[in-house]
Amino acid sequence: MKTLVAALALTLAAMTQPAAAQETSQPQRWTLVIHGGAGTIDRNRITPEQDSAIRAALDAALAEGSRILAAGGSAMDAVEATVRILEDDPHFNAGRGAVFTWDGTVELDAAIMDGSTRGAGAVARLSTTRHPISAARAVMTDSPHVLLTGTEADGFAAERGLEQVPNSWFHTPERRRQLDELRARQSADAGASWFDVDLKYGTVGAVALDASGHLAAATSTGGLTGKRWGRIGDAPLIGAGTYADDRACAVSATGSGEYFIRVGVAAEICARARLAGTPLQEAADAVMADVHALGGSGGVIVAGPDGEALFSFTTPGMYRGRANSAGLREVAIYGDE
Amino acid sequence: MKTLVAALALTLAAMTQPAAAQETSQPQRWTLVIHGGAGTIDRNRITPEQDSAIRAALDAALAEGSRILAAGGSAMDAVEATVRILEDDPHFNAGRGAVFTWDGTVELDAAIMDGSTRGAGAVARLSTTRHPISAARAVMTDSPHVLLTGTEADGFAAERGLEQVPNSWFHTPERRRQLDELRARQSADAGASWFDVDLKYGTVGAVALDASGHLAAATSTGGLTGKRWGRIGDAPLIGAGTYADDRACAVSATGSGEYFIRVGVAAEICARARLAGTPLQEAADAVMADVHALGGSGGVIVAGPDGEALFSFTTPGMYRGRANSAGLREVAIYGDE
Numbered sequence: 122m123k124t125l126v127a128a129l130a131l132t133l134a135a136m137t138q139p140a141a142a143q144e145t146s147q148p149q150r151w152t153l154v155i156h157g158g159a160g161t162i163d164r165n166r167i168t169p170e171q172d173s174a175i176r177a178a179l180d181a182a183l184a185e186g187s188r189i190l191a192a193g194g195s196a197m198d199a200v201e202a203t204v205r206i207l208e209d210d211p212h213f214n215a216g217r218g219a220v221f222t223w224d225g226t227v228e229l230d231a232a233i234m235d236g237s238t239r240g241a242g243a244v245a246r247l248s249t250t251r252h253p254i255s256a257a258r259a260v261m262t263d264s265p266h267v268l269l270t271g272t273e274a275d276g277f278a279a280e281r282g283l284e285q286v287p288n289s290w291f292h293t294p295e296r297r298r299q300l301d302e303l304r305a306r307q308s309a310d311a312g313a314s315w316f317d318v319d320l321k322y323g324t325v326g327a328v329a330l331d332a333s334g335h336l337a338a339a340t341s342t343g344g345l346t347g348k349r350w351g352r353i354g355d356a357p358l359i360g361a362g363t364y365a366d367d368r369a370c371a372v373s374a375t376g377s378g379e380y381f382i383r384v385g386v387a388a389e390i391c392a393r394a395r396l397a398g399t400p401l402q403e404a405a406d407a408v409m410a411d412v413h414a415l416g417g418s419g420g421v422i423v424a425g426p427d428g429e430a431l432f433s434f435t436t437p438g439m440y441r442g443r444a445n446s447a448g449l450r451e452v453a454i455y456g457d458e
Numbered sequence: 459m460k461t462l463v464a465a466l467a468l469t470l471a472a473m474t475q476p477a478a479a480q481e482t483s484q485p486q487r488w489t490l491v492i493h494g495g496a497g498t499i500d501r502n503r504i505t506p507e508q509d510s511a512i513r514a515a516l517d518a519a520l521a522e523g524s525r526i527l528a529a530g531g532s533a534m535d536a537v538e539a540t541v542r543i544l545e546d547d548p549h550f551n552a553g554r555g556a557v558f559t560w561d562g563t564v565e566l567d568a569a570i571m572d573g574s575t576r577g578a579g580a581v582a583r584l585s586t587t588r589h590p591i592s593a594a595r596a597v598m599t600d601s602p603h604v605l606l607t608g609t610e611a612d613g614f615a616a617e618r619g620l621e622q623v624p625n626s627w628f629h630t631p632e633r634r635r636q637l638d639e640l641r642a643r644q645s646a647d648a649g650a651s652w653f654d655v656d657l658k659y660g661t662v663g664a665v666a667l668d669a670s671g672h673l674a675a676a677t678s679t680g681g682l683t684g685k686r687w688g689r690i691g692d693a694p695l696i697g698a699g700t701y702a703d704d705r706a707c708a709v710s711a712t713g714s715g716e717y718f719i720r721v722g723v724a725a726e727i728c729a730r731a732r733l734a735g736t737p738l739q740e741a742a743d744a745v746m747a748d749v750h751a752l753g754g755s756g757g758v759i760v761a762g763p764d765g766e767a768l769f770s771f772t773t774p775g776m777y778r779g780r781a782n783s784a785g786l787r788e789v790a791i792y793g794d795e
Contacts (some may be wrong), residue, residue: 234720239720239721245607246607246608246688266685266689266716267719268719269689270583270608270688270689270690271608272688273688274688349610350603351583351610352605352606358605358696360725361696361697378604382578383571383578385697388697388722388726392725396729396733
C-alpha cells in the first residue's frame with residue numbers, strides 16, 4: 122500500500138514538480154560496506170570482551186557512514202568519515218593501534234578513490250598525521266599527485282591543517298607485545314615466515330555507493346608487524362588494495378599485501394566486472410582464489426553500482442559490517458556468521 | 459629456399475632426434491621492446507647531435523638485451539640488463555641523468571616483474587643505489603616484500619652488495635637547469651602546471667619475451683622534475699607503470715604518472731587481452747585513449763606471448779626501440795617514424 126501511494130505521489134510529482142524536486146522525493150538508495158582486517162580470527166583467540174568491543178567499534182563506524190549516506194552525502198565523505206573512526210579505535214591496525222615497524226615506530230599508509238572521476242589520493246609511511254585517510258584525500262584534492270610518502274607527506278598534511286600528533290600517540294601495549302614476539306621468533310629462527318603472526322592484519326577500509334550513484338573506496342593501515350626497509354604494502358597502492366570506478370565497483374582489501382599487489386586485486390575485481398561482465402561476488406571470489414593460489418590470504422569488501430554489498434575472504438575470519446538504505450545493518454567477525 | 463631447407467631439416471630432426479635435442483634445434487624465438495621516455499619530443503627541440511646520441515644509446519641497450527635473449531637467456535635477465543644500460547646513460551631520466559626533486563636531490567624509482575610467476579619487486583625514493591632496477595630485482599628475490607622505499611631501501615640494496623654512489627653521481631647540469639627553470643616558472647605563476655615542462659619525462663623501460671615463452675617487464679625513473687612531498691609516480695607501482703603476466707603481456711609505461719596510476723595502465727592492458735581477448739595493439743591504444751580522456755599523456759611498450767612487440771603513445775614522440783629473433787632491430791624517436 123505504501124509503495125502504491127509512493128508511486129502515485131511520484132507520478133503526480135512528475136506532472137507538477139520541477140526536476141530537482143522530483144529527485145529529492147525519490148527514495149535515496151545507498152550502500153556501505155566496511156572491514157577491520159582479515160586474519161586468523163577465530164573464537165579461541167578472541168575473548169567475549171574483545172568480541173563485543175570490536176562489534177561495537179564496527180557498528181559505530183557503520184552508523185556514522187550510514188548517517189552521511191542517508192542524508193544524501195557523498196560516498197567519498199562516507200568512506201572517509203567511516204575510516205577516520207576506525208583509525209582512532211585502537212582495536213584496528215590503522216591510526217591509533219597500528220602495528221610497529223621493526224624499528225619500533227609506527228608508519229601509516231592510506232588511500233582513497235572517487236569512482237565518479239577515478240580521482241585518487243594516497244599516502245605511505247606517515248608518522249605524525251592522526252588521520253591518514255584525510256591526508257590521502259588532501260593529496261587527491263590539493264596536489265597534482267596521487268601518492269606522497271614519508272615525513273614530507275606529513276608535512277603536506279600539516280600544511281593543509283590536518284591534525285599532527287607525536288608518533289607515540291599511535292602506540293598501544295598490545296602492538297608492542299606483537300613486535301617483541303616477532304623479534305623473538307626471528308632471533309630463534311631466522312627463516313620464520315614474515316606472514317605467520319597471529320592477527321597480523323587489521324587494516325581497515327570502507328566502500329560505498331551513494332544516492333547519486335557514485336562509488337568510493339578507502340583503506341588505511343599500519344601495514345605488517347615488524348616491517349622494515351621502508352616497506353609499503355597494498356593498502357595505499359591504487360589498484361592493489363584500493364580501487365573505485367563507477368562503471369564497475371569499489372573495493373578495499375586486507376591481507377598479505379604483497380600478493381594483493383602482484384594480482385592487482387582491487388582493480389582486477391573491477392576489470393572482471395567491467396570487461397567480462399562477471400557478477401561481483403563471482404569476480405571477488407575468483408580473484409581471492411588467485412591470491413590463494415599464489416600463496417596469499419586475506420579478504421576484500423566490494424560495493425557495486427546496483428547496490429551490491431559483499432565480502433570475500435580466504436581467512437578464518439574478517440572484521441566486517443554492512444548497511445544499506447533498505448534497512449540492512451550487520452556486523453560480523455567469524456567466517457561462519 | 460633457406461626456409462625450405464630449414465623446414466626439411468626440422469622434419470628430419472623430428473623423425474630422428476629425441477625430444478630435448480629437437481627443442482634446441484628449433485629457432486629460439488624472442489622479442490625485446492625498450493623505451494627511453496615519451497614527451498614533447500619533436501625535431502625542433504632536438505639537435506642532430508642529440509638525435510644521434512639518443513639513437514646510439516637506445517641501440518646499445520637493445521644490443522645487450524638481444525644478445526642475452528639470442529643466447530637463450532631469460533626475459534628477466536634481458537630487461538634488467540637493458541635497463542641498467544639506460545640507467546647509466548645521462549640522456550635518460552633514470553639513474554645517472556635523472557631529474558631533480560624540488561629540494562635539488564635525485565630520488566630514483568624502479569620496478570621489475572616476472573610474467574611466469576607474477577613475482578615482482580620495486581623500489582622508490584632511492585638516493586644512493588647506482589642501478590635501481592637491480593635493487594628492485596633484489597627486493598623480489600631476497601625479501602618477502604614487493605615495494606621498499608627511501609634510504610632504508612638503499613640500505614637493503616647495499617646489504618645485497620649492490621653498488622652505492624653519492625647522490626651527486628646522478629646529477630647532470632641539464633637536469634639542474636630544468637629544475638631552475640621550473641622553480642622560476644612556479645615563482646612567476648604559482649598555478650603553473652606541474653606537467654607542463656619540456657622533456658619532462660624520460661623514464662626508461664624494457665619488456666621481453668624469451669625463448670622459453672616467458673615475459674618480463676622493467677621500468678626505472680627519476681620521476682618528475684621538481685617533485686616534492688615524497689611523491690612516487692607510476693613506474694615503481696606494479697599494475698600502473700609496470701606489469702608482466704605470461705597469460706597476457708608485459709608492459710612498461712612512461713608519461714604523466716598520476717593518470718597512469720588512476721587507470722592502472724599496465725595491468726589494464728593485460729586485463730583487456732586476458733579477459734576480453736582484445737588484441738594487444740588495440741588494448742594498448744584504448745587504454746592510452748582512456749589516459750588521454752582523463753587529461754594525461756605518455757606511452758607504453760608491450761610484448762606479448764606470441765612475440766608481439768608494440769608501442770602506443772599520445773605524445774609527439776617516444777624514445778623507443780625493438781628487436782626480435784626474426785632479425786628486426788630498429789630505434790625511433792618521433793611519432794612519424
